[in-house]
Amino acid sequence: MLPQPSATRLARLTVILTQYCSDSRRKVSSKTLSKLSGYSATTIRKDISHLGNPGNNGAGYDASQLLTFIRKHLNLTEPVKAGIAGIGRLGSSLINYPGFSGQGIEIIAGFDSSINKIEQSKSTIPLFPSHEIENETSRQKLELGIIAVPKEEAQKTADRMIAGGIRGILNFSPATLEVPEKVTVRNLYVAEELIALATQIRCNKIRQNK
Amino acid sequence: MLPQPSATRLARLTVILTQYCSDSRRKVSSKTLSKLSGYSATTIRKDISHLGNPGNNGAGYDASQLLTFIRKHLNLTEPVKAGIAGIGRLGSSLINYPGFSGQGIEIIAGFDSSINKIEQSKSTIPLFPSHEIENETSRQKLELGIIAVPKEEAQKTADRMIAGGIRGILNFSPATLEVPEKVTVRNLYVAEELIALATQIRCNKIRQNK
DNA sequence: TAATGTGAATCGTTTCACAGCG
């Protein structure tokens, strides 16, 4: 049973290893990965060992083997199909972010309430009006939904994605989403992050566990 | 000594309570806050009690008193002055996000390497070229820096902010930042979030602790 | 010797159970 913090760190390691391998470096030790990630070498070894034994005890890891090993055990061999709701500045920045495809993340549909305003011809992915979310989610078998709409529309957007069969949601809106058990939500609350940061630097009462 | 997860949840509660109070509701119980936040009522009470006793044992909380109480104990009575580097789509969306000011977060300076490209007249905040980061950070006494630049520029941007005296960094770039002890970094790794989500929904091996 | 892999110990957080208050 893999602890959730491990899963998050392993996700980070796949990104780091992708870069590392593309620089055509072969060997990598937990110590090197520690340098590149900020996690302790012990934590990294423990995280990896949760997945089983990648081989190569004693020497370091073969970088690309390790990457394949982690990807395989995290069920990341198939690309992830995602849709995004809200084609404002934030949504556009995500659609155009070049770092996803190398990680097997494919944003293949965009949704917005006022689709007319958008220069659809400029978009690199097909765009649909919001009332098509359910249809397209199920038709294209989207696994993940990204919510980049204003707070007021967030719950309704989530409901439509869920009705279409989405399994996971990454929520950039400040809303607290109510979803059924089977759907997983991760929230990126930017204001809260800034507030927490401000507290951390102003207030010496907070446990600083590096 | 306040646990870091508590601090993050309390930050979230201040945002929720701000909304709640603006709807001119007076009383709030830990149970209600649980509904609004997704955290358990016990966790919320424990988080609050870490700060001391807000009064009103037995009955629920007075919402605005509670908000003031939390803000005060998290050192959030003074506004937070922040600067942002990278005025692309992501950076612009943050500059124009209306949800910060009500939370005491003021983004008062923007930085970009190619400042000419930007329609400075359109911007609602002053924009500066990147080589001014150190100067402006120290001159305007910025506490927080937001990094929304490409990966390659992230470390240099952080270094400039730190040289200018920044204490906390919110990093949207996929880089791992190296910073001195006294500087706190929080990373928002979007690709990693999506990967972790994909793993979570595809893989039943992950501990799902709601 | 330099590295991994891992049971055991430690540490931190959450949850429980309940005393006490309005």
Place this chain on the structure above:
DNA sequence: CGCTGTGAAACGATTCACATTA
């Protein structure tokens, strides 16, 4: 009687210490 506040228990994650292997 519903709600807060809180020690104590339970739980989960990280770190330690070290056996093991190239």
